[in-house]
Amino acid sequence: MPAFRRRAGLLAALxxxxxxxxSQGAGTAAASGADAAVERGARVYERCAACHALDADxxxxxxxxxxxxxxxxxPGFPYSPAMRRSRIVWTEASLDRFLKAPLQALPGTSMGYxxxxxxxxxxxxxxxxxAAGQGPRCKPPE
Amino acid sequence: MKPAVDIGSIVHAIxxxxxxxxxxxxxxxxxxxxLSGRDALAAKAGxxxxxxxxxxxxxxxxxxxxxxxxxxxxxSGLLQKPALDLALTFQGxxxxxxxxxxxxIAKLGGKPVSARDKYAFPVDTLKTQVDVLxxxxxxxxxxxSAYLGAIPVFGNRDLAKAxxxxxxxxxxxxxxxxxxxxxxPVPEAFVS
Numbered sequence: 001m002p003a004f005r006r007r008a009g010l011l012a013a014l015x016x017x018x019x020x021x022x023s024q025g026a027g028t029a030a031a032s033g034a035d036a037a038v039e040r041g042a043r044v045y046e047r048c049a050a051c052h053a054l055d056a057d058x059x060x061x062x063x064x065x066x067x068x069x070x071x072x073x074x075p076g077f078p079y080s081p082a083m084r085r086s087r088i089v090w091t092e093a094s095l096d097r098f099l100k101a102p103l104q105a106l107p108g109t110s111m112g113y114x115x116x117x118x119x120x121x122x123x124x125x126x127x128x129x130x131a132a133g134q135g136p137r138c139k140p141p142e
Numbered sequence: 143m144k145p146a147v148d149i150g151s152i153v154h155a156i157x158x159x160x161x162x163x164x165x166x167x168x169x170x171x172x173x174x175x176x177l178s179g180r181d182a183l184a185a186k187a188g189x190x191x192x193x194x195x196x197x198x199x200x201x202x203x204x205x206x207x208x209x210x211x212x213x214x215x216x217x218s219g220l221l222q223k224p225a226l227d228l229a230l231t232f233q234g235x236x237x238x239x240x241x242x243x244x245x246x247i248a249k250l251g252g253k254p255v256s257a258r259d260k261y262a263f264p265v266d267t268l269k270t271q272v273d274v275l276x277x278x279x280x281x282x283x284x285x286x287s288a289y290l291g292a293i294p295v296f297g298n299r300d301l302a303k304a305x306x307x308x309x310x311x312x313x314x315x316x317x318x319x320x321x322x323x324x325x326x327p328v329p330e331a332f333v334s
Contacts, residue, residue, distance in 0.1 A: 047291075047334060049284025050204045056262035059203040080196065103193065103295055112197030113291035 034127065041128025044121050051111075055137045060111065064138035066090050067130055071106075082108025092126050099125065190297020195252040197292050198243050198301070201308075204288060205240040206257040209233055211281055214263050215274045225271055225322060229278065232315045239308050246301070272323050279319035285312045286333050 051059035061074040068091070072084035086106055088094050098105045099122050101115040116122045132138060212233035215221055221229055244254040268274050289309035296302040313333060321327035 046280065046283055047287035049280050050208075050288040051200065051284070053262070053264075058207060058262070059200060107193075108196075110196050110200050112193070112200050112295055113288065114294040115291070 037124045037127040038131045040121075041124035041126070041131075044116065044125040045128050045132075047116075054132050054135075063129055064133055067092070067095070067133055080108055080110040082106055083110070092130075095126050095129070096122050191250060193295070194297050194301055195247060195250055197296060198247050198250075199252065199255050201288070201292060201305070202240055202243040202247065203255050204285060205236050205243060206255070207261055208236040208281055208285065209240060210257065210261045211263055211278065212236065214261075214265065215268075215278060218265075218268060218274060220268065220271050220274050222271060225275060228318065228322065229274075232278070232282075232319075235311055235315070239311070242304070242308075246304070275319050275323050279316055279323070279325075282312050282316035282319060285309075286316055290333060 048060075052061070052063055054063050056062055057074060057077050061077045061079070068089070071086045071088035071090060072079040083106065088098070088106070099116045102109050102111045102113055103115075116125060212229050215229050216226060216233070247254040264277070268277060286309055289305045289312065293302045293305050293309070296305065317327040320329070
């Protein structure tokens with residue numbers, strides 16, 4: 001019994017120390033968690049590389065400036081009529097709905113893609129799009 | 143990044159006839175088989191046909207861009223034989239994919255998209271042969287994902303099958319290009 005108490009006391013001390021450490025590092029952990037999400041999102045974004053780029057219109061429109069942009073509004077891009085008429089503004093919520101099942105979210109879209117079904121992958125992808133949108137490739141030319 | 147292995151030795155390790163002498167013949171055979179099914183495809187066009195046409199045209203647009211990308215790579219002066227032969231062979235496959243898609247779209251009553259006058263490729267970041275091959279690998283990986291995402295949404299299952307056939311070819315391109323730059327050719331058991 002005394003040995004067990006000693007072990008229990010040691011465990012409690014270690015847990016207390018661990019909690020204190022975790023509390024001190026909470027800010028850093030949150031930042032690195034966000035970085036990790038962006039990094040995972042960059043890997044998910046590789047799936048889009050046949051049709052999309054951040055800073056150029058390809059088979060699909062450019063993604064720089066996506067969040068906050070009205071759907072179907074990149075000048076000169078040949079959108080489907082459905083996208084042009086959609087009145088969607090790309091927010092995290094509207095992107096999440098669209099990315100989950102594009103053809104169901106917006107029938108008539110040219111994005112003939114089944115969707116990103118995993119909720120965390122969509123969250124990571126949107127985190128990446130947000131971060132990349134503020135990155136060097138999306139800075140307007142000086 | 144410096145390749146972990148010599149590109150020439152890896153590309154030479156693949157029998158040249160596999161991607162030069164015979165590939166056109168073999169792929170033509172496959173394409174003919176797919177094209178010969180186009181009447182059946184047309185006959186089945188109905189439910190979801192408009193959606194299928196949009197998907198086919200999106201795929202055709204991407205194939206046309208891939209053809210242009212390989213052309214940029216071939217003309218860059220950065221690719222040496224045998225990597226140059228590899229790129230031209232893969233470009234030839236994309237031409238066959240585009241031809242098949244274009245013909246199918248027309249057969250189904252649609253209007254195939256044309257190649258753009260100009261494509262925006264990140265040419266300023268392509269300084270070496272490895273850069274070009276990695277860029278091509280990225281496009282091929284994206285193409286695999288695009289076809290994978292298209293297969294479940296085709297209304298016509300024959301079109302889904304044709305898309306699966308193209309996916310398989312582009313997955314092989316991706317693996318060979320990864321291998322050529324010294325990456326693990328097939329990094330995972332599944333593509334996504």
